[in-house]
Amino acid sequence: MPRGIRDTGPGGVPPDDALARLLARAHRAVRAGEGPARALPPGTAGLFALDTLTLNALTPDGRPELLWADPPQGLGIALDTLQYTVGDGPTLEAARSGRAVTEPDLGMAAPDRWPLFLPATATTRARAVVALPLQVGDTTVAVLTGYRTTPGPLTPALHDALHQLARILLRALITHLTVPVNGTATDSGLRLYHAEIHQATGYLAAQLDIPLAQALLRLRAHAAANGPLTDLARAFLTRRLPPDTLQD
CATH class of the missing domain: 3.30.450.40 (GAF domain)
Structure with missing residues (x-):
């Protein structure tokens, strides 16, 4: 280098x-x-x-x-x-x-x-x-x-x-670019690295009946203690973790 x-x-x-x-x-x-x-x-x-x-x-x-x-x-x-x-x-x-x-x-x-x-x-x-x-x-x-x-x-x-x-x-x-928040691809060749996090946030908000911002905060807090945020989001999306994992 x-x-x-x-x-x-x-x-x-x-x-x-x-x-x-x-x-x-x-x-x-x-x-x-x-x-x-x-x-x-x-x-x-x-x-x-x-x-x-x-x-x-x-x-x-x-x-x-x-x-x-x-x-x-x-x-x-x-x-x-x-x-x-x-x-x-x-x-x-x-x-x-x-x-x-x-x-x-x-x-x-x-x-x-x-x-x-x-x-x-x-x-x-x-x-x-x-x-x-x-x-x-x-x-x-x-x-x-x-x-x-x-x-x-x-x-x-x-x-x-x-x-x-x-x-x-x-x-x-x-x-x-209009900044996307739902994982939708653009025509500029840009990759949305946080797409799974957005998807998991929406899924958890719906499952737990909480606002999106609160769902994201719970995801972040759980990831800070348990591992990478993207891996955690993927675990919820693939149903390897139940939504109530993030219950207060």
């Missing part, structure tokens, strides 16, 4: 040249009507000296909806799903504050910064994070988050390039 903008990238291409080509390609693709998932090739994160990148759009009630990740499985998805479960973390901080969030060494972060997220990340390979809000005026509509498995900040050049990518992705989202 590149460690700095002057390190040699894939195929011996300097990452600054590769980044310029990536950003130009993404800009052209978005102008031509491509969605974010089709505008960015696999390996995008590595060109920014990151191990993974994720893109979350925000639902009308402020919840993050994971839409794209590079790579499309693994650490980034696990960390974003963790934040969705526990309700704090860098992506959520960027969404709520409307400001860029950086933590170059998660192991040295103040414990009260993300009191639920930080202890959970101690068992993962994550060591640094940067999260950029994508905004229309003063309204944050999405967050681009990058994670590293080694501590240390991005170089200024890489940080500027990541902001350029955020602006390109914002244009793509405005063009292509």
Whole structure:
């Protein structure tokens, strides 16, 4: 993985040249009507000296909806799903504050910064994070988050390039996306990573005769104590767990 903008990238291409080509390609693709998932090739994160990148759009009630990740499985998805479960973390901080969030060494972060997220990340390979809000005026509509498995900040050049990518992705989202909350696929190539959670929330709300928000809170609380939220949602949808598991 590149460690700095002057390190040699894939195929011996300097990452600054590769980044310029990536950003130009993404800009052209978005102008031509491509969605974010089709505008960015696999390996995008590595060109920014990151191990993974994720893109979350925000639902009308402020919840993050994971839409794209590079790579499309693994650490980034696990960390974003963790934040969705526990309700704090860098992506959520960027969404709520409307400001860029950086933590170059998660192991040295103040414990009260993300009191639920930080202890959970101690068992993962994550060591640094940067999260950029994508905004229309003063309204944050999405967050681009990058994670590293080694501590240390991005170089200024890489940080500027990541902001350029955020602006390109914002244009793509405005063009292509009305944030879905029911798991319906879109035509932009975006994957709805939380579709099963939405479906399980609706199922449990109906079965327990409670509001959707309360059903989601009970799911999150149970997942925090018993395992991944997506796995729990799948267990309810496949009837391996009865709805009354979440009864007060």
